[in-house]
Amino acid sequence: MMAIMGSILWALFTFVLSNETVSGPSMQPTFEDGDRIIAVRNFNIKRNDIVILDAPDQKGALYIKRVIGLPGEMVTSKNDKLYINGKYVAQPYLNNSYKKADNKDGHLYTNNFTLTRKIPKGYYFVMGDHRDVSKDSRYFGFVKRDKIVGKVAFRYWPFTSWKTF
Numbered sequence: 001m002m003a004i005m006g007s008i009l010w011a012l013f014t015f016v017l018s019n020e021t022v023s024g025p026s027m028q029p030t031f032e033d034g035d036r037i038i039a040v041r042n043f044n045i046k047r048n049d050i051v052i053l054d055a056p057d058q059k060g061a062l063y064i065k066r067v068i069g070l071p072g073e074m075v076t077s078k079n080d081k082l083y084i085n086g087k088y089v090a091q092p093y094l095n096n097s098y099k100k101a102d103n104k105d106g107h108l109y110t111n112n113f114t115l116t117r118k119i120p121k122g123y124y125f126v127m128g129d130h131r132d133v134s135k136d137s138r139y140f141g142f143v144k145r146d147k148i149v150g151k152v153a154f155r156y157w158p159f160t161s162w163k164t165f
Contacts, residue, residue, distance in 0.1 A: 016041055018150045020052055020062060026128030026135065027064050029096050036157030037064075039150030045070070045124060047084075048093075050152040050165055053126065056140045062149065065136055066093070069115075069125030076114040098130055113138060124148070 013019055022035040030050070031037070039052045047067055055061035069075040069084065076083040080103070082091050099109040110131040119125050123142035128134025137143065155163045 018052060020064070022064055025130050025133050027066075028098065028130040030093060030129045031064060031155070034157075035155055035161070037152050038154040038156065040153045041150045043151045045145070045148065045151070051126065052149040052152065053143055054147045054149065056143065056147065057135070064152065065126035065128055065134070067124050068127050068137070069119050071119050071121045071123060073119050073125075074115050075119070075125050077110045078112050080108050080110055082110075093129055094131070096129075098132070102132060107132075
């Protein structure tokens with residue numbers, strides 16, 4: 001019976017779910033260093049999904065980021081406002097103490113940028129929520145779909161911060 005249960009759990013976490021630990025500050029305050037999460041491996045990607053991806057610049061490492069741009073889109077950030085194909089897109093998840101502190105000090109939370117080309121088919125543009133410390137698509141470029149491991153579905157640790165996404 002234990003072997004059957006073990007096999008079911010192995011298959012579940014190999015093909016359907018991913019159990020991960022957040023490392024680093026790039027998604028603060030949405031996720032803190034040490035948070036434990038469950039991601040779903042098979043899903044359709046939408047804007048604002050929080051995803052786990054193979055780090056393009058660190059072999060064997062994973063990053064947690066938010067999907068900002070989809071294939072065929074142009075992304076611009078100007079004066080802490082996000083524009084997709086020239087249309088303003090709200091980012092309520094950035095209404096946090098980190099952004100407020102930067103703005104109070106006269107700094108942008110998200111440095112101004114404009115993509116030089118549309119996001120190619122099969123690729124995505126991702127960013128961390130803690131914009132002034134996140135290493136993301138602004139630095140390593142577009143992320144290929146097959147490098148996205150899963151979509152964050154649930155935070156189970158710490159117990160006081162359980163949440164579905």
